[in-house]
Amino acid sequence: MSRKDHGMRKRIMPAEHAEGRGRSGPTLRRPAAVPYGQARQLRDGGEPSAVLLNRAFRADRLAAVVVWGAAGLVAGVFAWLLAAVAFQGAARLSLAFLTTPPADAGRSGGIGPILVSTLLILGVAMVSSVAVGAPAAVFLAEFSHAGTRSGRWVRRSLDVLAGMPSIVFGLFGNALFCKLLGLRFSILAGGLTLACMVLPLFIRLAEEGLRAVPTEYRQAAAALSLSPTTTLFRILLPAALPALAAGLVLGIGRALAETAALVFTSGYVDRMPESLHDSGRALSVHIYDLSMNVSGGDGGACASALVLIGLLLALNGGTAWLTTHWRRKTYRV
Amino acid sequence: MGRPSSRRRAQADALLHGTARLAAVGAGLLVVLMVLFLALEAAPVLHATGPLRFLTDRGWYPTQGRFNLGPMLVGTTLAAAGALFLAGPLGLLSAVFCCFYAPPRLAALYRRMLELLAGTPSVVFGLWGLVVLVPLINRLHPPGASLLAAILILALMVLPTLALTVEAGLRAVPTEYLQAAAALGLSRWTTVSQVALPAARPALIAGVILATGRALGETMAVLMVCGNVVQVPRGLFDPVRTLTANIALEMAYAQGSHRAALFVSGLALAAAIVFFVLAAEFAERRTRHV
Numbered sequence: 162m163s164r165k166d167h168g169m170r171k172r173i174m175p176a177e178h179a180e181g182r183g184r185s186g187p188t189l190r191r192p193a194a195v196p197y198g199q200a201r202q203l204r205d206g207g208e209p210s211a212v213l214l215n216r217a218f219r220a221d222r223l224a225a226v227v228v229w230g231a232a233g234l235v236a237g238v239f240a241w242l243l244a245a246v247a248f249q250g251a252a253r254l255s256l257a258f259l260t261t262p263p264a265d266a267g268r269s270g271g272i273g274p275i276l277v278s279t280l281l282i283l284g285v286a287m288v289s290s291v292a293v294g295a296p297a298a299v300f301l302a303e304f305s306h307a308g309t310r311s312g313r314w315v316r317r318s319l320d321v322l323a324g325m326p327s328i329v330f331g332l333f334g335n336a337l338f339c340k341l342l343g344l345r346f347s348i349l350a351g352g353l354t355l356a357c358m359v360l361p362l363f364i365r366l367a368e369e370g371l372r373a374v375p376t377e378y379r380q381a382a383a384a385l386s387l388s389p390t391t392t393l394f395r396i397l398l399p400a401a402l403p404a405l406a407a408g409l410v411l412g413i414g415r416a417l418a419e420t421a422a423l424v425f426t427s428g429y430v431d432r433m434p435e436s437l438h439d440s441g442r443a444l445s446v447h448i449y450d451l452s453m454n455v456s457g458g459d460g461g462a463c464a465s466a467l468v469l470i471g472l473l474l475a476l477n478g479g480t481a482w483l484t485t486h487w488r489r490k491t492y493r494v
Numbered sequence: 495m496g497r498p499s500s501r502r503r504a505q506a507d508a509l510l511h512g513t514a515r516l517a518a519v520g521a522g523l524l525v526v527l528m529v530l531f532l533a534l535e536a537a538p539v540l541h542a543t544g545p546l547r548f549l550t551d552r553g554w555y556p557t558q559g560r561f562n563l564g565p566m567l568v569g570t571t572l573a574a575a576g577a578l579f580l581a582g583p584l585g586l587l588s589a590v591f592c593c594f595y596a597p598p599r600l601a602a603l604y605r606r607m608l609e610l611l612a613g614t615p616s617v618v619f620g621l622w623g624l625v626v627l628v629p630l631i632n633r634l635h636p637p638g639a640s641l642l643a644a645i646l647i648l649a650l651m652v653l654p655t656l657a658l659t660v661e662a663g664l665r666a667v668p669t670e671y672l673q674a675a676a677a678l679g680l681s682r683w684t685t686v687s688q689v690a691l692p693a694a695r696p697a698l699i700a701g702v703i704l705a706t707g708r709a710l711g712e713t714m715a716v717l718m719v720c721g722n723v724v725q726v727p728r729g730l731f732d733p734v735r736t737l738t739a740n741i742a743l744e745m746a747y748a749q750g751s752h753r754a755a756l757f758v759s760g761l762a763l764a765a766a767i768v769f770f771v772l773a774a775e776f777a778e779r780r781t782r783h784v
Binding site for chain 2: 217218246249294304327329333388
């Protein structure tokens with residue numbers, strides 16, 4: 162028996178008991194354990210079991226109140242946050258807001274060019290992270306078995322990369338893409354920086370998706386003597402497509418939420434971008450700039466935040482749909 | 495099957511294998527490249543002044559060659575510690591609520607809410623802090639933009655990460671443990687506190703470490719509510735500036751050794767994160783061996 166099991170046993174033994182109180186949950190409710198209660202009474206120097214019982218019952222009750230209270234508090238604050246932003250933002254939101262360029266530093270006008278810049282940045286980020294991430298995931302899932310040293314090191318370094326603060330990505334992107342590669346503040350530089358940020362998430366999800374493809378598929382392919390390339394492109398990738406798509410959508414969500422990495426890679430310019438080498442302001446950067454640097458910009462900031470939250474919710478719903486419906490259909494063997 | 499086609503097949507396989515390996519190794523080396531670049535950009539000022547002066551200089555006047563990052567370090571540490579102090583218990587209780595107290599449908603809804611909260615952009619938190627929280631604190635004790643506001647916003651941002659990690663850990667507790675607890679007639683809270691939480695301890699530790707990393711690295715939300723005054727705060731209501739906020743604020747116009755000094759703080763952050771992530775991995779790995 163392992164060390165932990167010993168620990169468990171010791172902890173379970175002297176614990177309090179709810180003798181037949183119907184308050185515990187449906188999964189855990191069990192009839193009274195009278196002999197145990199009596200043993201406990203003897204050990205504790207004859208304290209009447211009713212007192213002990215009462216104490217245990219009250220502790221359990223208190224814990225339930227605290228747990229429900231904490232959950233309610235968290236949900237309440239979240240609702241407050243959403244309601245405050247939605248209430249202030251809804252006043253400004255309209256179809257014209259989505260299509261017209263900002264005027265008067267964003268105090269009036271809309272977010273048309275900013276949406277275009279955001280989409281371009283996302284496009285650059287997703288294309289480049291899929292181009293590197295998909296083969297990397299194939300390597301991790303198919304060509305490096307769980308124990309391989311190279312696979313382990315790559316995974317570990319991706320974990321570290323996933324934990325890096327976005328501002329550090331911003332510094333890195335500024336030094337590498339803007340300065341060294343001469344892209345200056347541009348949509349391209351911002352998108353590439355975001356690609357670095359999204360890469361670990363996408364690789365992790367794509368790898369999981371490939372691993373989730375039933376082994377029978379590979380065995381059948383091997384029995385037909387298909388080459389690894391054919392197996393991958395004709396069998397594994399199509400089967401893992403929903404997972405890859407879900408990874409892509411989650412990556413887009415992460416990229417859409419990002420601000421700090423973009424402030425000094427893709428820049429602040431709120432004009433309509435003419436090419437990928439132009440500086441373009443992402444939606445999140447717009448929110449930041451309006452609320453911090455423009456007095457009287459709160460309304461526009463809230464409306465933009467509402468648009469951003471709406472986009473993220475749509476993405477979230479899309480992922481949920483992908484993971485339940487599409488995947489279920491694919492794996493019906 | 496003729497020889498040329500089989501050779502082409504072998505070539506295709508080799509090409510695929512090579513490409514995949516190259517991509518994986520490239521992705522793995524990205525983090526090394528990143529640290530290298532930060533170090534390269536930070537090198538001039540590190541070389542000229544030595545690392546110690548970032549703690550001993552008098553004040554942060556980077557254009558005059560005085561680079562004391564001390565107040566920012568204190569600000570970052572206090573904000574992160576305060577956020578964890580608040581979010582730790584709340585996140586833990588949220589996870590417990592999801593696994594043991596809520597009816598299944600409510601639990602699913604609550605989990606969805608936590609996921610949504612985890613995916614909410616930091617600017618939105620910052621915006622809410624700026625529009626709602628800071629005026630509220632201002633009424634209590636001016637100026638409003640303060641260490642307290644930073645702690646509250648950070649706590650809110652860190653909480654879902656923590657809750658979701660712990661919740662995953664709690665769900666992975668072997669069913670036999672819970673059945674044994676039920677067979678002993680343990681109450682629900684006793685089962686949670688004496689059986690489930692100890693069994694999920696590695697996930698708990700990993701969650702706290704990951705949350706610490708997030709709290710240290712968060713930039714925009716904190717920048718928007720913390721007041722950004724370079725000083726060691728004397729109370730919760732004093733404005734502070736964190737390392738990350740410092741970078742975001744000054745990077746736009748920093749030149750020469752000022753810019754290099756900002757990269758030094760980025761390097762310090764990156765080092766802290768590497769440490770925390772590896773520690774979390776170590777904590778998680780210990781679970782699997784038990």
